[in-house]
Amino acid sequence: MNTSVILKLYSVESMDFQIYKKMLGDWASSQQPVFIMGPERSGTSLLFQQVSNHPEFCDFSHATVETFCFIKPWLLLEAAGPDNYEMRVYLGQKNFNSFQEKIHPLIERNRKLSAEGMLLQYLNSAERETIWYERRYKHLLRAFFYNSWQNLGKKRLVEKTPAHIRCAEEILSAFPNAKLLICTRDPAEIIASHKKRFKKEVELGKKPGDQSIAWLNHSTTDYLKYFSAIDNKISALAARHSNKLIVVPYGQLTSEPEQNLKKVFDFIGVDNIGATASADEKTEQAWDPLLNQAPQKNLVDFSEQLSRQDIELIDAHRPTLKNSWI
Template sequence: MSRPDDLAALRSWAAEARPVFICGHERSGTSALQLALARHPALAPVPDVYETFIFSRTREWLADPPHAMQQAYVGGREALARLREWAARLAGGAAHTLEEDDLLRAFLAFAAHETYAGRRLLEKTPTHVLSLPRLFRLFPRAQVLACVRDPVAIADSYRLRLSRERALGKPREAWSWLELGIDELIVRLRRVDRALRDSVAFAPGRVFLVPYDWLTAVPADALAAICTFIGEPYDEAMLAPRALRRSRVDERLSQPISAAPAAPSLLAEAERTTLRRETHGLAARWRVPGCLPVGSSSAVLPERP
């Protein structure tokens, strides 16, 4: 199938496309899930963990230098140059004159038709959970896998990753996003929870919660249920990814999905208590895999019990 040759065709493509987006809260298994699904023969074989941020940083693939992961997602520097040339043709001269929605459609259409041709589009960026209204407006047939996790475990995961990044001697700009206070984390957790519950109103049955503990405890069962949700046959290849070509802070991403070994908590008891108290309601909701039930919008459910 060739790429759309004008804006009308591009918009029609997006309206009928069936991409699979992985989002949710950071440190909740989004990377592991993306790497597993990329092994499915029907889905885009994204070779690494590329977070495009395309819904929030839509124009950055036109910048110089471009957004590094957006460039990597479409196949590298030469592929990005072809994408820019095609977008310019769609715009009748200059790609930057396209509206942001069309730039976003063009970015993903190029990936679908050229980078991952013949496969169903797969994209992963945790913060896209905050862009669900736009996502479903542009891609009404999309399906979203929202990874969630116990709030205390998320906080511990931030601390552990921060410790590892520092131990590797990386510059602060590489790990500053991990320096998250408990109060700020609670705000973020509530924003994600609200975004997920609100999605029931405009995308009923199209957002599937993937609790981390479920995914890692029974990965075969979880992946089978996820495949049923996205309408693809289960394939055991998802459970046996090849070793990745570059070393990682978390070597578990080079291995099949499994539960993490027990590790001492890096949180103070007061922090754990605060998290439990302030996120009790959402923590209970995030234990249950599957589509959110109708009637679970944030206008109905309170933030706290």
């Protein structure tokens, strides 16, 4: 991109907006939001429910929310539609128009960058850092969470999107004091859970080739490659940000919930009220009644979902994972 285009883009931002960005930066540095991530079907919903039930955190008993905001931040710049629905739930539906008015300079900047041919997707691009910086995604996401924070009563933020494991570095660049809870689970249980869910979706009327359930229908080999990539990502993050994350294995969380929830709450720096509260004291979950129960082991009969060959592949692969997945 030539220098004249970049200079024109800077002129889009008024002094008032520069002040707004400075305020967002100060606010982001003062916050300790919790981001829950990890492979799909690894217990992220269960952990999200436990954290959001805590009185210091924003309450999401009314809905499950996976914003994908760090995966597809450009959707915050677009008109309201199905692709940014859950982002709007998090933000508050009635607040979306006023939010976009506040970030109008970013909308204009991104419109011009798109006209110049810059990609929207940064994650898989060789120009990842350039796209992230030039499109000002960090400021956009800070504005999104700041306005959500106001909508949610200025309580501590918690957000759950499994795929955010792919952009943990960007999360920490936007929120330097964020805490990451990374869920893991035995690979055989994850794969069997995917297969079981896929069958259920087909039984409910979806066609096997429906793109909305494609994420549930991969080969065992592809799943294992994916788990290895996540495992490597966890190790790399731990090497750089050991005080910013913990791994929360599903098996440990469900077999010894009080002990492991205490570890979680100690790590994020709140009293252990969520692990010890009685059922009567906890907020009822409207969106998934099963989550109203105490954490408990969800046993999966592998023989119903996995072939002998699948199980042999998984057994051979499991020892190669460096982090705890049990």
